Amino acid sequence: MRASEILIHKRDGGILSTEQLRFLIHGYLDGSIPEYQISAWLMAVYFQGMNEDETGVLTREMIASGDTIMLGPGVRPYVDKHSTGGVGDKVSLILAPLAAACGVAVPMMSGRALGHTGGTLDKLDSIPGYQSVLAPERFAAIVAEVGFAMTGQSERIVPADRKLYALRDVTATVESIPLITASILSKKFAEGAEALVMDVKCGSGAFMKTPEAARKLAEALVRTGASLDREVVAVLTRMDEPLGAMVGNFLEVEESCRVLAAAETPALVFDQPAFSDRRLADLLEVTLHLTAWMIVLGGKARDHRAALDLAHARLIDGSAYRAFCANVEAQGGSVADLEAGLGVRRAPVVHELRTECGGVVHEIDAYRIGMAGVDLGVGRNRAEDSVEPHVGLELLVKRGERVEPNTPLCRLYATNETAMAAAIARTAGAFVIGGAEAGGAVPQSSSWIIEELHELE
Amino acid sequence: MRASEILIHKRDGGILSTEQLRFLIHGYLDGSIPEYQISAWLMAVYFQGMNEDETGVLTREMIASGDTIMLGPGVRPYVDKHSTGGVGDKVSLILAPLAAACGVAVPMMSGRALGHTGGTLDKLDSIPGYQSVLAPERFAAIVAEVGFAMTGQSERIVPADRKLYALRDVTATVESIPLITASILSKKFAEGAEALVMDVKCGSGAFMKTPEAARKLAEALVRTGASLDREVVAVLTRMDEPLGAMVGNFLEVEESCRVLAAAETPALVFDQPAFSDRRLADLLEVTLHLTAWMIVLGGKARDHRAALDLAHARLIDGSAYRAFCANVEAQGGSVADLEAGLGVRRAPVVHELRTECGGVVHEIDAYRIGMAGVDLGVGRNRAEDSVEPHVGLELLVKRGERVEPNTPLCRLYATNETAMAAAIARTAGAFVIGGAEAGGAVPQSSSWIIEELHELE
Numbered sequence: 001m002r003a004s005e006i007l008i009h010k011r012d013g014g015i016l017s018t019e020q021l022r023f024l025i026h027g028y029l030d031g032s033i034p035e036y037q038i039s040a041w042l043m044a045v046y047f048q049g050m051n052e053d054e055t056g057v058l059t060r061e062m063i064a065s066g067d068t069i070m071l072g073p074g075v076r077p078y079v080d081k082h083s084t085g086g087v088g089d090k091v092s093l094i095l096a097p098l099a100a101a102c103g104v105a106v107p108m109m110s111g112r113a114l115g116h117t118g119g120t121l122d123k124l125d126s127i128p129g130y131q132s133v134l135a136p137e138r139f140a141a142i143v144a145e146v147g148f149a150m151t152g153q154s155e156r157i158v159p160a161d162r163k164l165y166a167l168r169d170v171t172a173t174v175e176s177i178p179l180i181t182a183s184i185l186s187k188k189f190a191e192g193a194e195a196l197v198m199d200v201k202c203g204s205g206a207f208m209k210t211p212e213a214a215r216k217l218a219e220a221l222v223r224t225g226a227s228l229d230r231e232v233v234a235v236l237t238r239m240d241e242p243l244g245a246m247v248g249n250f251l252e253v254e255e256s257c258r259v260l261a262a263a264e265t266p267a268l269v270f271d272q273p274a275f276s277d278r279r280l281a282d283l284l285e286v287t288l289h290l291t292a293w294m295i296v297l298g299g300k301a302r303d304h305r306a307a308l309d310l311a312h313a314r315l316i317d318g319s320a321y322r323a324f325c326a327n328v329e330a331q332g333g334s335v336a337d338l339e340a341g342l343g344v345r346r347a348p349v350v351h352e353l354r355t356e357c358g359g360v361v362h363e364i365d366a367y368r369i370g371m372a373g374v375d376l377g378v379g380r381n382r383a384e385d386s387v388e389p390h391v392g393l394e395l396l397v398k399r400g401e402r403v404e405p406n407t408p409l410c411r412l413y414a415t416n417e418t419a420m421a422a423a424i425a426r427t428a429g430a431f432v433i434g435g436a437e438a439g440g441a442v443p444q445s446s447s448w449i450i451e452e453l454h455e456l457e
Numbered sequence: 458m459r460a461s462e463i464l465i466h467k468r469d470g471g472i473l474s475t476e477q478l479r480f481l482i483h484g485y486l487d488g489s490i491p492e493y494q495i496s497a498w499l500m501a502v503y504f505q506g507m508n509e510d511e512t513g514v515l516t517r518e519m520i521a522s523g524d525t526i527m528l529g530p531g532v533r534p535y536v537d538k539h540s541t542g543g544v545g546d547k548v549s550l551i552l553a554p555l556a557a558a559c560g561v562a563v564p565m566m567s568g569r570a571l572g573h574t575g576g577t578l579d580k581l582d583s584i585p586g587y588q589s590v591l592a593p594e595r596f597a598a599i600v601a602e603v604g605f606a607m608t609g610q611s612e613r614i615v616p617a618d619r620k621l622y623a624l625r626d627v628t629a630t631v632e633s634i635p636l637i638t639a640s641i642l643s644k645k646f647a648e649g650a651e652a653l654v655m656d657v658k659c660g661s662g663a664f665m666k667t668p669e670a671a672r673k674l675a676e677a678l679v680r681t682g683a684s685l686d687r688e689v690v691a692v693l694t695r696m697d698e699p700l701g702a703m704v705g706n707f708l709e710v711e712e713s714c715r716v717l718a719a720a721e722t723p724a725l726v727f728d729q730p731a732f733s734d735r736r737l738a739d740l741l742e743v744t745l746h747l748t749a750w751m752i753v754l755g756g757k758a759r760d761h762r763a764a765l766d767l768a769h770a771r772l773i774d775g776s777a778y779r780a781f782c783a784n785v786e787a788q789g790g791s792v793a794d795l796e797a798g799l800g801v802r803r804a805p806v807v808h809e810l811r812t813e814c815g816g817v818v819h820e821i822d823a824y825r826i827g828m829a830g831v832d833l834g835v836g837r838n839r840a841e842d843s844v845e846p847h848v849g850l851e852l853l854v855k856r857g858e859r860v861e862p863n864t865p866l867c868r869l870y871a872t873n874e875t876a877m878a879a880a881i882a883r884t885a886g887a888f889v890i891g892g893a894e895a896g897g898a899v900p901q902s903s904s905w906i907i908e909e910l911h912e913l914e
Contacts, residue, residue, distance in 0.1 A: 007629035011503065039493035040628035043500035046468065171497035172464035 003027065003037045010044040018057045025061040029160055035167060042164075042173035050178035055220060056227035058178070062186035065160035069136045069192040074144050075105035077194035077231075079298045081290055082184055084198075084217070085117035087205040087370040088242030088395075090283070092120045092150075093256035095291045097323035100147030101314040102291070102307075104298030107143045108150050109191040113379035113387060116205065116370025118252070121152050122379070126250035126389035128341070130333035140192075146326045151191075158186045181220040185228070195231040195297040196221075197290050201239035202450060205366020211236060211450055218453045226456070233293045236450035237286050241364040241399045244283035247373050248392015248413065254342050259284065260321040279398050282448045288312065289449055347376075347391040347413040349420050358405045359433045361397050368430035369393070375422040376414050388415055393427065403433060460484065460494045467501040475514045482518040486617055492624060499621075499630035507635035512677060513684035515635070519643035522617035526593045526649040531601045532562040534651035534688075536755045538747055539641055541655075541674070542574035544662040544827035545699030545852075547740070549577045549607075550713035552748045554780035557604030558771040559748070559764075561755030564600045565607050566614075566648040570836035570844060573662065573827025575709070578609050579836070583707035583846035585798070587790035597649070603783045608648075615643045638677040642685070652688040652754040653678075654747050658696035659907060662823020668693060668907055675910045683913070690750045693907040694743050698821040698856050701740035704830050705849015705870065711799050716741065717778040736855050739905045745769065746906055804833075804848040804870040806877050815862045816890045818854050825887035826850070832879040833871050845872055850884065860890060 006020045016024075024041060027033030050058065071078055081095055096106045110120035110132075124132040134142070134151040142149035155162075161183050168174045188196050198221050201207070202214035218234035225232030246255040259280065292307035301307035314320050325335045373379050377388030393412045397403055409431055414420035463477045473481075481498060484490030507515065528535055538552055553563050567577035567589075581589040591599070591608040599606035612619075618640050625631045645653050655678050658664070659671035675691035682689030703712040716737065749764035758764035771777050782792045830836050834845030850869045854860055866888055871877035 004627045004629055011500070011629045034492070036492040036496035036624060037628055040496040040500045040630065043468070043497045043504075044629070047500075047504045167493060170461045171494055172461055172468045172501070173497065 003033050007037065007041050007044060010041060010048055013048050015051060016054055021054060021057045022061055025058065025065070025160060029065055029163070038164075039167055039171040039173070042168055042171060042176070042179065045179060046173050046176045049176075052220065052223035052227045055178040055181050055224040058182040059185045059189070059224060059228060062158050062160040062164070062182055063190045066158050066190065067136070067154070067156040068190045069107070069140060069157070071105070071107055071140050071143060071192040075103065075147075075298075077298065078105045078107050078143070078192050079195045079197065079294050080106060080108055080188050080191070080193035081197040081199065081294060082188055084201050084207045086201045086239040086243060087116060087118065087366040087373070088244050088247045088252065088283075089118055089201070089239075090123065090244065090246070090252040090256045091199065091287045091290060093123060093253065093324075094259050094287045094320070095294065096148040096150065097260065097327060098287070098291045098311055098315055098320040099294040099298065101319040101323045102295045102298075102310050103300045104147070104294050105143055106148035106294070107139065107192045108148060109153055109187060110150060111152070112383075114383060115381065116367050116374065116379065117207075118247070118249075118370075118373070118379055120150065122387050123249045123252050124150055126253055127328060127333045128337040130328060131331050134331070142327065142330045146330050147323055148327060150327065150331065153187055153191075157190045161186055177216050177220045178224075180217060181224050184221065185224060185230075185232075189228070189230060196225065196233075197293040197297065198232060198234040199286070199290055200234050200236050202236050203238050203240035203366065205242065205370055206239040215451065215453070218451075219456060222453045222456050231297055233297065234453045235290060235293065236452070238282070238448045238450060239366055242366050242369050242395060243286065245277070245279040245395045245398075246392065247369055247395075248376075248378050248390070249387060250341065250345055250389045251392040251394065251413070253338070255280070255283075257321075257324075257338075257342060259287070260315070260324050261318075262315065279395060282398075286448050288315075293452075345390050347388065347415045349414040349417060351412045351414075351420055351424060352408045353410050353412065353424060353427055354406050354408050355403050355431065355433050356405060357433060358403055358407070359435045361399050361401050361403060361431065362434055363430075363432035364395065364399055365430040365432075368426055372412075372423040372426040372430065375426055376412065376419050391415060391419070393423070460490050460498075464494060464498050464501060467498060467505055470505050472508060473511055478511060478514045479518055482515065482522070482617060486522055486620070495621075496624055496628040496630070499625055499628060499633070499636065502636060503630050503633045506633075509677065509680035509684045512635040512638050512681040515639040516642045516646070516681060516685060519615050519617040519621070519639055520647045523615050523647065524593070524611070524613040525647045526564070526597060526614070528562070528564055528597050528600055528649040532560065532604075532755075534755065535562045535564050535600070535649050536652045536654065536751050537563060537565055537645050537648070537650035538654040538656065538751060539645055541658050541664045543658045543696040543700060544573060544575065544823040544830070545701050545704045545709065545740075546575055546658070546696075547580065547701065547703070547709040547713045548656065548744045548747060550580060550710065550781075551716050551744045551777070552751065553605040553607065554717065554784060555744070555748045555768055555772055555777040556751040556755065558776040558780045559752045559755075559767050560757045561604070561751050562600055563605035563751070564596065564649045565605060566610055566644060567607060568609070569840075571840060572838065573824050573831060573836065574664075575704070575706075575827075575830070575836055577607065579844045580706045580709050581607055583710055584785060584790045585794040587785060588788050591788070599784065599787045603787050604780055605784060607784065607788065610644055610648075614647045618643055634673050634677045635681075637674060638681050641678065642681060642687075642689075646685065646687060653682065653690075654750045654754065655689060655691040656743070656747055657691050657693050659693050660695050660697035660823065662699065662827055663696035672908065672910070675908075676913060679910050679913050688754055690754060691910045692747060692750065693909070695739070695905045695907060696823055699823050699826050699852060700743065702734070702736040702852045702855075703849065704826055704852075705833075705835050706844060706846045707798065707802055708849040708851065708870070710795070712737070712740075714778075714781075714795075714799055716744070717772070717781050718775075719772065736852060739855075743905050745772075750909075802847050804845065804872045806871040806874060808869045808871075808877055808881060809865045810867050810869065810881060810884055811863050811865050812860050812888065812890050813862060814890060815860055815864070816892045818856050818858050818860060818888065819891055820887075820889035821852065821856055822887040822889075825883055829869075829880040829883040829887070832883055833869065833876050848872055848876070850880070
């Protein structure tokens with residue numbers, strides 16, 4: 001077998017066999033196939049694609065490149081959730097304990113903030129004492145004990161993905177649906193997940209800007225999952241404005257606690273059919289919807305409607321918050337210390353951005369808000385940068401709201417004036433406010449769920 | 458400027474600027490841009506192409522990567538011919554001295570046999586004493602003195618092409634029109650050619666199998682030439698059966714001498730409108746047609762028709778053969794030794810292949826004949842293989858001829874029985890002979906010139 005012949009085959013639109021893909025990946029990892037052939041193959045895949053079986057084989061080979069976490073014969077199947085990344089996306093912080101409270105075992109492996117998108121690990125690290133990186137044995141033990149555990153990708157899991165991603169990053173081949181699919185699924189399945197709920201975000205603050213692009217990725221994820229005999233449900237959700245009100249690390253932990261502790265904090269209980277704080281309507285809908293799919297895949301409800309009811313009940317009765325607290329303690333954090341900081345721990349430099357003119361909030365550009373977060377230190381431009389726990393911003397209005405002149409739009413928290421100045425400039429451009437004539441009526445979104453894909457033909 | 462951004466731009470169908478292309482090529486040559494980015498760029502170019510200005514810039518940058526031959530202020534412009542490669546293609550051996558005899562200065566740089574296609578340098582090397590690789594100064598001196606000189610590509614001319622070609626060869630990016638165009642033109646222009654006649658061969662024995670593919674390359678060559686202010690004429694010629702009767706190294710030198718010495722060997726003079734030997738009709742038409750374009754580009758005739766008359770006259774009056782002999786002597790060969798070998802120097806193992814059944818010769822597959830040549834040692838499979846001077850085959854019939862059962866089809870010359878056996882098996886499959894019912898009438902081709910491109914809009 002020769003690498004150049006495999007490249008010709010893919011370049012000309014052919015389907016690669018299991019042996020050919022294995023030859024390429026093994027050769028890449030053991031150094032017998034040079035990077036210049038792999039990068040040419042990646043570019044050919046960018047143009048010619050891969051079908052679900054090819055993507056499945058690639059996923060399997062990537063998993064085989066490293067260790068896999070064995071979670072033991074506990075509550076099966078193990079179900080995880082993954083998001084393509086968004087702004088203000090604290091869904092995992094609520095969904096994992098809520099699904100666990102509903103009896104689903106959730107081994108969750110998350111990432112760090114990069115560019116305008118936030119990272120669950122960075123959020124968890126803002127909890128005093130919390131250990132967001134666990135040894136595989138400890139990770140498995142916490143899943144068994146608490147029902148869910150949170151960790152980051154270890155160096156020893158799917159090393160092929162790290163190597164391949166680094167090459168894709170410098171060869172203009174990141175934006176390939178089958179390569180993205182194999183990257184996501186290999187990590188999730190190597191970490192012990194047996195079924196997966198995918199949150200494919202779509203809009204200005206998402207990796208996928210259009211529903212068409214998001215649907216293609218969603219389809220590839222579901223079909224490749226099926227090719228690997230794993231159930232994958234993909235839900236397309238809106239990411240045009242930040243999810244919820246908070247964008248920050250500790251700020252988002254705080255917002256998650258507000259949702260989880262709703263039953264115990266009377267001011268925050270459900271005001272049916274949504275929370276009294278309408279800024280959280282999108283967060284709640286998306287989180288409950290995804291959690292319900294976790295419950296269905298975990299076999300704890302007969303259908304999505306029943307699962308939604310179950311999730312709702314476990315949120316109201318406080319068991320989700322108790323699962324969250326149990327996890328915080330199990331992963332080395334202090335619940336008392338965390339609760340003492342809620343609403344209190346804020347970076348010192350504060351600014352309230354107000355609108356000059358009145359009108360309707362047409363747009364709160366999630367990408368710009370995310371980049372303002374980077375200015376403040378919520379996220380990072382480069383993987384080696386560090387982040388700040390207590391900076392960020394709180395949206396005081398959401399899309400579709402009518403505002404008077406001089407209404408506060410959002411509150412920013414920074415560690416210093418320089419960062420604040422940059423973030424203010426960026427945030428100001430994120431809000432588009434106009435009269436009815438400037439773009440017509442902006443109806444409030446009736447739903448943040450665009451579409452869901454499951455068991456495709 | 459970052460290489461990965463340039464890759465994204467080309468991947469997405471953008472046009473690269475002069476600065477971007479320069480950055481890539483310089484970075485590749487000085488090692489600051491790794492090969493894995495260049496190979497990804499090559500694959501993106503394979504899919505997205507390059508326009509004539511991009512191809513022109515690439516050509517210019519490749520020329521600038523090495524030395525250029527300065528030919529001095531002699532007979533201008535210097536005109537060269539290049540062929541995309543065929544079987545039995547000895548056009549250069551006749552065209553160069555004929556154009557020189559018509560007053561055109563021809564600095565000809567040729568290649569070696571590879572795969573089924575022959576190489577002019579290997580043919581010249583079969584002339585006793587002939588030095589086919591010349592130092593630049595000697596090359597320039599012989600062009601000035603004899604009117605033409607023949608040499609191979611030096612290591613110091615267009616090193617970027619050698620480096621890039623080696624990478625393309627292993628990354629499935631050889632078959633890209635703009636990359637082929639830049640490779641051809643950079644070598645030709647660096648070697649001193651100021652105008653170029655391109656023989657774009659088309660058919661089973663050619664790199665381009667269809668007229669459509671050949672036309673695309675021809676157009677790119679003419680347009681890129683114009684973008685570089687160089688006149689390029691591209692002629693599409695048939696390469697379905699071998700050109701002329703001989704396929705071999707010394708055998709093709711011999712056939713070229715037969716054509717050039719026609720006037721002095723009465724049995725071989727023109728039998729108007731073609732030679733008396735109808736097996737040479739295609740060779741003569743293609744050679745005279747291309748030579749006439751050399752004469753037009755060299756400014757020695759007002760139009761192609763007048764140029765054809767001039768070429769004809771210089772062939773008949775023996776001046777082309779005299780130019781050929783002067784070149785042989787100037788490049789270290791012995792004309793007496795060469796002439797003594799004509800019709801005599803043959804590899805020892807001889808076989809005559811005959812047809813069992815009678816009928817019309819529908820096809821003589823040039824690719825198979827070329828590969829039989831490789832079996833015999835005319836050409837080589839790998840660049841490092843050596844070739845044999847006196848092996849090869851002589852076609853005794855050509856396409857469209859009617860043959861009786863047991864008619865000899867071709868004569869093979871080998872150095873040993875093993876090579877002969879392989880070549881016979883291959884050659885037998887090249888001839889397709891049938892009755893009128895097996896494919897209808899096969900009209901003799903009226904012309905081997907398919908189309909010509911010059912001064913495109």
